[in-house]
Amino acid sequence: MKFLVSLDQGTTSSRSILFNNKGEEIFVAQKEFKQIFPKSGWVEHDPQEILDTQISTLQEVVAHSLKLGGEILGLGITNQRETLVAWQKSTGRPIYNAIVWQDTRTSSYCQKIKNELGDFIKERTGLIVDSYFSGSKAKWILDHVEEASKLAEQNDLAFGTIDSWLIWNLTEGKTHATDISNASRTLLFDIHNLSWSEELLKIFAIPSNSLPEVKNSADDFGLATINQINLPILSAIGDQQSALFGQCCFNPGQAKNTYGTGCFMLMNTGNNPINSENGLLTTIGWKINDSVMYALEGSVFVAGAAIQWLRDGISILTNAAESEKLALQAGDTTDLVVIPAFAGLGAPYWDMFARGAILGITRDTGRAEITKATLESLAFQVRDVLEAMTEDSGIDLATLNVDGGACANNYLMQFQADILQKPIDRPVCKESTALGAAFLAGIQAGLWKQEDLIEIRKSERIFKPEIDKEEIKPRIEKWLKAVERIKNWVD
Ligand code: ADP
Numbered sequence: 220m221k222f223l224v225s226l227d228q229g230t231t232s233s234r235s236i237l238f239n240n241k242g243e244e245i246f247v248a249q250k251e252f253k254q255i256f257p258k259s260g261w262v263e264h265d266p267q268e269i270l271d272t273q274i275s276t277l278q279e280v281v282a283h284s285l286k287l288g289g290e291i292l293g294l295g296i297t298n299q300r301e302t303l304v305a306w307q308k309s310t311g312r313p314i315y316n317a318i319v320w321q322d323t324r325t326s327s328y329c330q331k332i333k334n335e336l337g338d339f340i341k342e343r344t345g346l347i348v349d350s351y352f353s354g355s356k357a358k359w360i361l362d363h364v365e366e367a368s369k370l371a372e373q374n375d376l377a378f379g380t381i382d383s384w385l386i387w388n389l390t391e392g393k394t395h396a397t398d399i400s401n402a403s404r405t406l407l408f409d410i411h412n413l414s415w416s417e418e419l420l421k422i423f424a425i426p427s428n429s430l431p432e433v434k435n436s437a438d439d440f441g442l443a444t445i446n447q448i449n450l451p452i453l454s455a456i457g458d459q460q461s462a463l464f465g466q467c468c469f470n471p472g473q474a475k476n477t478y479g480t481g482c483f484m485l486m487n488t489g490n491n492p493i494n495s496e497n498g499l500l501t502t503i504g505w506k507i508n509d510s511v512m513y514a515l516e517g518s519v520f521v522a523g524a525a526i527q528w529l530r531d532g533i534s535i536l537t538n539a540a541e542s543e544k545l546a547l548q549a550g551d552t553t554d555l556v557v558i559p560a561f562a563g564l565g566a567p568y569w570d571m572f573a574r575g576a577i578l579g580i581t582r583d584t585g586r587a588e589i590t591k592a593t594l595e596s597l598a599f600q601v602r603d604v605l606e607a608m609t610e611d612s613g614i615d616l617a618t619l620n621v622d623g624g625a626c627a628n629n630y631l632m633q634f635q636a637d638i639l640q641k642p643i644d645r646p647v648c649k650e651s652t653a654l655g656a657a658f659l660a661g662i663q664a665g666l667w668k669q670e671d672l673i674e675i676r677k678s679e680r681i682f683k684p685e686i687d688k689e690e691i692k693p694r695i696e697k698w699l700k701a702v703e704r705i706k707n708w709v710d
Pocket of ligand 1: 623
């Protein structure tokens with residue numbers, strides 16, 4: 220039996236997942252870790268705790284594989300993106316907590332840089348200048364952590380996203396590397412000539428010797444020793460790109476949407492980056508051998524989180540799954556629109572002053588109708604992102620592949636198919652993120668060729684549009700009208 224292990228280092232937990240050589244999930248170990256909120260808008264993780272939880276889940280998985288008598292060919296890493304760690308090279312000691320992607324401490328600095336150099340930076344990196352990305356977090360550490368600049372002068376400072384931090388530690392300080400998809404989220408990487416940009420390093424005042432070597436997504440990242448067994452690290456890739464790969468969206472025009480806390484839609488745009496005119500990001504999907512795949516990315520801030528709000532915020536659900544049953548019992552929601560813009564609107568609107576609303580309430584509106592309209596709001600938001608993608612890429616999507624917790628909801632998936640007028644393909648393995656890193660590791664190990672993987676990914680269910688295009692049109696118009704009403708609400 221041949222196995223691959225995916226290390227899925229997420230925002231709230233670290234997981235290790237054992238896959239067999241048919242790409243089937245065999246065993247999962249998971250550990251949550253602390254979220255640290257030192258001030259309003261600040262979000263940190265303890266790098267040591269990230270490492271400890273990741274390694275202990277990996278040890279569990281390795282022990283399980285031994286019990287099964289199998290051989291682990293290697294490890295693949297997929298990770299929460301943009302989160303930044305700084306450590307001392309000579310000792311491996313973190314000099315500050317990890318600054319998490321959600322952290323907004325650098326927003327006013329970013330706003331200033333955006334006003335001055337936003338277009339230039341977008342042209343080089345494909346990104347909008349925002350505190351979300353890693354570059355300004357590294358600058359913050361250099362400016363605020365006393366020992367940082369001294370260590371930098373002595374060539375003893377290392378920066379890295381979570382993949383780099385794990386690789387450094389798993390290889391006992393032998394490898395300071397990242398993969399190209401993670402590098403493309405830092406605001407420091409030129410996505411056209413595929414290297415750290417001298418100009419951008421200058422803008423953010425980051426010393427180049429603190430940065431990791433940029434490798435392919437399937438590559439040789441060194442050896443980890445776990446339970447006295449040597450395991451080669453064969454891949455690293457950011458979580459959303461990994462899901463795109465795990466969903467086998469290998470060809471230009473293929474796309475996936477992940478329905479988690481928020482939604483992340485990525486579309487493969489082939490070997491050339493497409494510059495977005497519609498508020499999307501241009502990012503690197505992955506690099507294998509000499510071939511770089513680019514993607515367009517759009518994110519919705521609140522998706523599954525709106526269902527959590529129905530459950531925990533206003534207590535009209537006891538659990539998320541109940542939303543499907545209620546939606547099926549609910550009356551007509553043609554004129555009822557819920558917009559869960561709790562934290563403003565993401566792509567394609569980028570309105571941080573928008574706020575949530577429920578419009579069109581009548582005497583017969585009850586919890587079932589509110590629930591149904593909330594589920595529908597996820598589908599409308601995804602439609603808006605896809606619309607922007609279609610416009611930017613000129614590609615008419617054939618099928619949308621889906622994953623993430625809320626894709627379990629059949630009502631939502633059917634409504635999504637109706638609204639998009641496109642088939643929705645839900646795979647058997649819902650762990651696309653972990654699967655992507657395992658696939659890449661398997662390619663690097665010589666176990667699979669990319670084309671073999673298409674046979675491995677199995678559809679569990681295809682949702683085809685059941686409502687006529689003309690019938691859907693007024694629903695979309697009403698949604699767009701409602702969005703207009705909430706724009707700039709708290710400005
Ligand atoms: P994340 O990785 O962002 O934590 P997950 O992919 O685990 O998210 O998905 C969890 C989200 O999906 C939660 O916000 C939850 O409300 C939502 N969710 C889970 N199951 C359902 C369901 N059956 N219907 C609708 N939403 C659901």
